Amino acid sequence: xxxxxxxxxxxxxxxxxxxxxxxxxxxxxxxxxxxxxxxxxxxxxxxxxxxxxxxxxxxxxxxxxxxxxxxxxxxxxxxxxxxxxxxxxxxxxxxxxxxxxxxxxxxxxxxxxxxxxxxxxxxxxxxxxxxxxxxxxxxxxxxxxxxxxxxxxxxxxxxxxxxxxxxxxxxxxxxxxxxxxxxxxxxxxxxxxxxxxxxxxxxxxxxxxxxxxxxxxxxxxxxxxxxxxxxxxxxxxxxxxxxxxxxxxxxxxxxxxxxxxxxxxxxxxxxxxxxxxxxxxxxxxxxxxxxxxxxxxxxxxxxxxxxxxxxxxxxxxxxxxxxxxxxxxxxxxxxxxxxxxxxxxxxxxxxxxxxxxxx
Amino acid sequence: xxxxxxxxxxxxxxxxxxxxxxxxxxxxxxxxxxxxxxxxxxxxxxxxxxxxxxxxxxxxxxxxxxxxxxxxxxxxxxxxxxxxxxxxxxxxxxxxxxxxxxxxxxxxxxxxxxxxxxxxxxxxxxxxxxxxxxxxxxxxxxxxxxxxxxxxxxxxxxxxxxxxxxxxxxxxxxxxxxxxxxxxxxxxxxxxxxxxxxxxxxxxxxxxxxxxxxxxxxxxxxxxxxxxxxxxxxxxxxxxxxxxxxxxxxxxxxxxxxxxxxxxxxxxxxxxxxxxxxxxxxxxxxxxxxxxxxxxxxxxxxxxxxx
Numbered sequence: 001x002x003x004x005x006x007x008x009x010x011x012x013x014x015x016x017x018x019x020x021x022x023x024x025x026x027x028x029x030x031x032x033x034x035x036x037x038x039x040x041x042x043x044x045x046x047x048x049x050x051x052x053x054x055x056x057x058x059x060x061x062x063x064x065x066x067x068x069x070x071x072x073x074x075x076x077x078x079x080x081x082x083x084x085x086x087x088x089x090x091x092x093x094x095x096x097x098x099x100x101x102x103x104x105x106x107x108x109x110x111x112x113x114x115x116x117x118x119x120x121x122x123x124x125x126x127x128x129x130x131x132x133x134x135x136x137x138x139x140x141x142x143x144x145x146x147x148x149x150x151x152x153x154x155x156x157x158x159x160x161x162x163x164x165x166x167x168x169x170x171x172x173x174x175x176x177x178x179x180x181x182x183x184x185x186x187x188x189x190x191x192x193x194x195x196x197x198x199x200x201x202x203x204x205x206x207x208x209x210x211x212x213x214x215x216x217x218x219x220x221x222x223x224x225x226x227x228x229x230x231x232x233x234x235x236x237x238x239x240x241x242x243x244x245x246x247x248x249x250x251x252x253x254x255x256x257x258x259x260x261x262x263x264x265x266x267x268x269x270x271x272x273x274x275x276x277x278x279x280x281x282x283x284x285x286x287x288x289x290x291x292x293x294x295x296x297x298x299x300x301x302x303x304x305x306x307x308x309x310x311x312x313x314x315x316x317x318x319x320x321x322x323x324x325x326x327x328x329x330x331x332x333x334x335x336x337x338x339x340x341x342x343x344x345x346x347x348x349x350x351x352x353x354x355x356x357x358x359x
Numbered sequence: 360x361x362x363x364x365x366x367x368x369x370x371x372x373x374x375x376x377x378x379x380x381x382x383x384x385x386x387x388x389x390x391x392x393x394x395x396x397x398x399x400x401x402x403x404x405x406x407x408x409x410x411x412x413x414x415x416x417x418x419x420x421x422x423x424x425x426x427x428x429x430x431x432x433x434x435x436x437x438x439x440x441x442x443x444x445x446x447x448x449x450x451x452x453x454x455x456x457x458x459x460x461x462x463x464x465x466x467x468x469x470x471x472x473x474x475x476x477x478x479x480x481x482x483x484x485x486x487x488x489x490x491x492x493x494x495x496x497x498x499x500x501x502x503x504x505x506x507x508x509x510x511x512x513x514x515x516x517x518x519x520x521x522x523x524x525x526x527x528x529x530x531x532x533x534x535x536x537x538x539x540x541x542x543x544x545x546x547x548x549x550x551x552x553x554x555x556x557x558x559x560x561x562x563x564x565x566x567x568x569x570x571x572x573x574x575x576x577x578x579x580x581x582x583x584x585x586x587x588x589x590x591x592x593x594x595x596x597x598x599x600x601x602x603x604x605x606x607x608x609x610x611x612x613x614x615x616x617x618x619x620x621x622x623x624x625x626x627x628x629x630x631x632x633x634x635x636x637x638x639x640x641x642x643x644x645x646x647x648x649x650x651x652x653x654x655x656x657x658x659x660x661x662x663x664x665x666x
Contacts, residue, residue: 041575043472191617194630198579199570208614211367225570247475357620
């Protein structure tokens with residue numbers, strides 16, 4: 001429905017362009033125009049909300065030196081191409097595409113606009129004017145997995161995913177491996193709902209997992225609906241992308257918070273300074289890109305200690321959840337004892353670890 | 360696979376089916392009067408934010424439900440004015456209503472992101488739904504009971520009451536109905552307002568029961584499924600009820616199969632399933648012309664008296 005996205009774009013661009021006109025000093029340099037395309041609505045209170053928070057932090061930090069706009073609800077199909085093209089023609093010099101499925105569209109448009117810089121979130125294809133950036137969310141998943149392993153009484157944990165893409169697969173694996181590290185009997189039941197944002201289906205899937213005996217349900221979709229269901233049912237979950245404790249104070253054990261602002265600020269500054277170049281960013285707990293909401297009362301002292309150990313391990317560089325031996329679902333040894341899965345392997349991972357039950 | 364498990368699964372099915380059933384029931388009445396309103400998704404979203412906002416501000420969910428219905432009806436009357444009084448194209452106007460509803464609900468809703476309310480739960484005392492079996496009878500939100508009552512009442516209304524027959528007459532042959540003295544425009548206005556109210560109610564089910572929060576476009580396309588369902592049911596209330604639950608069972612089946620690790624079909628097949636069914640159903644409908652269960656004859660045509 002490109003009609004919505006075009007409309008939203010016009011509104012936000014108009015709003016963004018109106019402000020700097022007021023009281024702008026005559027000799028101020030032309031502000032850097034920065035645009036964002038989002039997979040969901042900015043009001044999802046999850047993934048897109050976190051990116052938009054980063055955009056606002058960028059505006060706050062650089063003030064009149066930047067002018068930002070965004071287009072929300074851009075589908076991960078060919079319709080992203082005209083949106084990107086329009087943004088480039090509007091004079092945006094730095095464009096952030098914030099979902100995996102924009103990967104090839106970004107590369108195609110980047111070829112047509114060599115003087116525009118693109119940054120693609122969570123992808124793995126780069127070009128001279130295309131940077132990729134990501135967060136090591138799997139580190140966060142290792143922390144929540146540790147807590148889930150400690151808190152679960154049934155030993156069966158649910159995992160609500162969106163699509164079978166590397167970003168989701170590595171999260172499922174990190175979560176399961178970390179849970180198994182504290183409770184070797186842990187089984188993860190995985191449901192992919194083929195959508196990033198569909199509160200009704202997310203709720204139904206969480207209900208399904210709860211009915212199948214899961215007492216902790218982790219989510220990799222974008223709304224707080226699953227947590228609300230957990231709260232109602234008396235089971236546990238984790239906030240995804242943002243602190244969702246307001247929706248489910250008892251159910252949210254902690255939340256993985258995505259912190260994008262520092263990256264957006266650094267990259268806009270690099271553009272202004274003329275030092276921007278194509279790179280591959282992959283920040284994590286250590287750099288502050290992945291942070292946690294406070295533990296709630298159901299996270300026992302024992303679970304807190306175990307989770308903190310993982311966090312400290314990542315900060316110190318002494319811990320990696322993807323350290324072998326790691327077996328896949330069929331029991332084949334994929335990573336030998338003492339070896340690790342590198343970021344390069346993770347970026348294209350398409351197999352689940354032993355203990356993950358998926359269809 | 361024990362009894363409790365099946366009941367739990369049925370509770371899931373009923374939960375996801377209800378808003379579709381509500382919206383589709385309303386649209387059935389609208390289409391029976393000869394008007395097609397493609398704005399269901401937009402009206403649902405307007406109802407969703409209205410119900411949520413009023414419940415949050417006043418703490419009274421029943422007031423929220425009432426305002427959600429009024430909001431849906433008001434949105435539908437904009438459509439009604441354009442297509443009935445001004446004779447605008449119904450398909451284009453309906454699509455515009457959806458776009459309007461998406462935008463308006465996002466605008467109003469921007470102040471309500473990140474807030475939760477208590478869900479509107481079963482009207483029966485908890486201990487009545489304690490046992491697994493009784494949960495299926497007493498364990499639902501008021502929306503569930505109302506939706507089933509609604510579709511049965513509409514079936515009765517359309518087939519057994521004089522007013523229902525008049526409504527159908529307006530949808531089948533507007534000039535004849537007009538010539539014997541019925542107000543075609545007035546009846547269609549009433550049908551459109553009713554459809555809007557039911558779409559608003561369906562939206563409130565999303566924002567007050569299924570996931571008691573506001574998120575932009577939280578209905579995620581269910582309005583389109585409701586529209587498809589009316590066609591699927593051949594514009595009849597009984598098949599509408601069955602069809603809605605059929606969709607619900609399919610979705611629950613998908614989730615249970617995936618969560619249980621039964622790779623009955625690959626994930627892509629599940630994703631394609633609703634479209635596949637839609638194609639099959641449309642093929643069946645187009646082959647049964649003249650045998651009942653077809654579209655009202657005046658569906659989508661503007662009525663201009665003496666025109």
